[in-house]
Amino acid sequence: MCGIIGCFGTNGVAEPAARSVLEGLRRLEYRGYDSAGVAALDGCTLVVRKDVGYVDQVAVRFELEDMTGTVAVGHTRWATHGGVTQGNAHPHTDMAGRIAVVHNGIIENYRALRDDLTDAGVVFRSETDTEVIPHLLAMAMADGCPSLAEAVRKVCARLQGSYAFLALSADGGGTMVGVRKDNPLVVGFGDSQIFVASDVLAFGPMASRMAPLLDGEIVEVTMAGVRFFDVYGSELAKNSDAVDIVWANTDRNGHPHYMLKEIFEQPRAVCECGAGEDDSLVDAALAILGARQVVFTACGTSRHASLIGRYFFSKIARRFADVVMASEFGYFARSLNPQTVVIAVSQSGETADVIAGVKLARQAGAHVVSVVNRPACLLEEMGDHVIRLGCGAEVGVAATKTFTCEVIVFYLLAHAMVNRLKQGRANVERAGELLGELLQGLNGGLWKLAADLKGRDHFYYIGRGVNFAAAMEGALKLKEISYIHAEGMPAGELKHGTLALIEPGTPIMAICPNDETHAETISNATEAKARGAFIIGVSDLPSEVFDYWIKIPAVSPLLYPVLLIPPLQLFAYHMAVARGCDPDKPRNLAKSVTVK
Numbered sequence: 125m126c127g128i129i130g131c132f133g134t135n136g137v138a139e140p141a142a143r144s145v146l147e148g149l150r151r152l153e154y155r156g157y158d159s160a161g162v163a164a165l166d167g168c169t170l171v172v173r174k175d176v177g178y179v180d181q182v183a184v185r186f187e188l189e190d191m192t193g194t195v196a197v198g199h200t201r202w203a204t205h206g207g208v209t210q211g212n213a214h215p216h217t218d219m220a221g222r223i224a225v226v227h228n229g230i231i232e233n234y235r236a237l238r239d240d241l242t243d244a245g246v247v248f249r250s251e252t253d254t255e256v257i258p259h260l261l262a263m264a265m266a267d268g269c270p271s272l273a274e275a276v277r278k279v280c281a282r283l284q285g286s287y288a289f290l291a292l293s294a295d296g297g298g299t300m301v302g303v304r305k306d307n308p309l310v311v312g313f314g315d316s317q318i319f320v321a322s323d324v325l326a327f328g329p330m331a332s333r334m335a336p337l338l339d340g341e342i343v344e345v346t347m348a349g350v351r352f353f354d355v356y357g358s359e360l361a362k363n364s365d366a367v368d369i370v371w372a373n374t375d376r377n378g379h380p381h382y383m384l385k386e387i388f389e390q391p392r393a394v395c396e397c398g399a400g401e402d403d404s405l406v407d408a409a410l411a412i413l414g415a416r417q418v419v420f421t422a423c424g425t426s427r428h429a430s431l432i433g434r435y436f437f438s439k440i441a442r443r444f445a446d447v448v449m450a451s452e453f454g455y456f457a458r459s460l461n462p463q464t465v466v467i468a469v470s471q472s473g474e475t476a477d478v479i480a481g482v483k484l485a486r487q488a489g490a491h492v493v494s495v496v497n498r499p500a501c502l503l504e505e506m507g508d509h510v511i512r513l514g515c516g517a518e519v520g521v522a523a524t525k526t527f528t529c530e531v532i533v534f535y536l537l538a539h540a541m542v543n544r545l546k547q548g549r550a551n552v553e554r555a556g557e558l559l560g561e562l563l564q565g566l567n568g569g570l571w572k573l574a575a576d577l578k579g580r581d582h583f584y585y586i587g588r589g590v591n592f593a594a595a596m597e598g599a600l601k602l603k604e605i606s607y608i609h610a611e612g613m614p615a616g617e618l619k620h621g622t623l624a625l626i627e628p629g630t631p632i633m634a635i636c637p638n639d640e641t642h643a644e645t646i647s648n649a650t651e652a653k654a655r656g657a658f659i660i661g662v663s664d665l666p667s668e669v670f671d672y673w674i675k676i677p678a679v680s681p682l683l684y685p686v687l688l689i690p691p692l693q694l695f696a697y698h699m700a701v702a703r704g705c706d707p708d709k710p711r712n713l714a715k716s717v718t719v720k
């Protein structure tokens with residue numbers, strides 16, 4: 125949550141830094157979009173422009189494109205401390221306006237620090253936790269710190285919580301310093317510009333090489349170049365890697381929204397998923413087979429994929445695994461031990477609850493398998509084994525292709541556990557081909573269905589076995605982007621309470637492909653229809669009970685979720701558009717949830 129980027133033009137001929145920062149902010153907007161701002165050093169003057177709204181709205185209102193100078197930092201916000209106001213938007217400055225700070229994360233002890241600073245005469249201009257940082261930095265400099273980097277190191281010793289922040293000082297011709305703890309920060313090297321940002325996506329096309337910072341490491345950028353320091357202040361040598369151009373591509377390819385583009389990328393992503401990951405899959409499979417207990421931990425969509433994964437483990441490899449939602453994981457920490465394998469699943473690789481759970485797992489001596497999509501993420505650093513989804517950047521806040529690829533990874537992992545990886549791959553490839561054909565023919569019908577149902581207030585999604593987790597995911601997509609109440613549940617649970625909510629016309633998505641769950645789910649749908657429900661069947665088989673049929677092709681039984689979730693994503697997408705919602709930027713949400 126919150127995206128930060130800084131740009132330092134090192135040769136004086138690069139285009140104004142603010143323009144590059146603005147471009148980076150547009151690419152970071154998936155991390156938060158309630159306000160935005162830029163601080164640029166113009167000569168000796170630090171100019172700050174910020175306001176509530178999307179990056180482009182603020183850019184137009186305050187002419188951010190026209191800010192001059194070769195050093196700038198910028199921020200796109202997802203509010204945690206303090207409402208969505210201009211005053212709370214970043215950058216924040218010290219009282220003299222000589223140091224500007226942009227921050228992602230939470231400073232947990234900010235109240236105590238704020239009290240100390242207030243006692244020392246500081247006047248605060250915002251309600252944020254962040255504002256303590258520029259004031260502390262200014263004080264450290266006034267107390268004789270020899271450099272901004274050293275001031276940052278000193279100030280970090282007083283900060284509790286998680287953070288990645290950039291400080292820009294107007295003194296000495298301009299200095300930009302970045303540091304991180306439990307939040308990502310990556311340095312990018314362009315021809316004539318140095319970037320420091322929350323994600324490589326931010327500077328993707330503008331830099332050719334990148335170097336992620338580790339916790340406690342500090343980067344300092346001045347006219348003299350880039351230097352890295354460790355947590356003790358000693359200078360570090362750091363290697364850089366080439367920026368993955370494919371990953372950094374955030375083009376919408378003619379689609380009106382990222383979500384639609386990402387839905388249609390799924391057939392290819394499915395076929396290519398896990399390519400080059402055979403060794404990781406086999407190593408992880410061996411670790412799982414050798415473990416006493418196996419636990420998935422994840423949030424949201426990644427948790428739904430994990431719920432499907434546990435069925436695969438049981439059905440294909442006869443291994444029981446539990447799924448604990450990451451925000452609850454800590455409460456089970458006492459039952460972890462060195463015989464536990466924790467499969468931590470996060471497309472962003474930086475979800476705070478998942479990271480916190482993995483820390484506890486590591487403390488207990490458990491083995492960690494990280495399943496991630498974003499390169500160079502925190503979870504990747506923390507895994508004993510790392511399996512990459514490899515499906516390219518997902519920008520829409522609603523997870524689509526990463527869900528499908530997580531499901532595929534678990535399917536392959538289960539096959540690796542029984543030494544049938546090749547067979548698993550062949551099944552997956554077939555599913556990918558079928559999905560391609562399905563999506564081509566489906567769009568118009570789902571658009572019409574959405575237009576008919578856009579006024580409904582409640583939806584229920586039901587399924588059994590792997591399709592129960594798919595039901596949960598279908599419901600999450602609908603509520604997340606179209607703001608309609610939707611519940612996903614095991615079909616057999618309907619009659620244990622929820623049936624009381626069914627009224628004439630209540631839409632129920634009955635997920636009942638031709639697998640072992642079909643007949644019983646149809647029975648449950650029929651019970652609901654007897655109470656007036658409007659049944660939308662998602663299946664390869666027709667049924668009299670369906671008022672509307674979303675027809676999918678037949679596939680190897682456990683792979684049905686790969687074919688039936690994309691139509692549900694598409695339905696949710698059309699519902700959002702039909703209701704005038706922006707599917708890429710749902711209200712109150714952000715893609716990377718880096719706060720607990």
Ligand code: M6R
Nearest residue numbers: 424425426470471472475522523
């Ligand atoms: O990056 P992660 O996979 O850890 O994200 C977990 C959830 O925040 C995420 O899946 C969320 O539920 C999505 N916005 C759902 O579409």
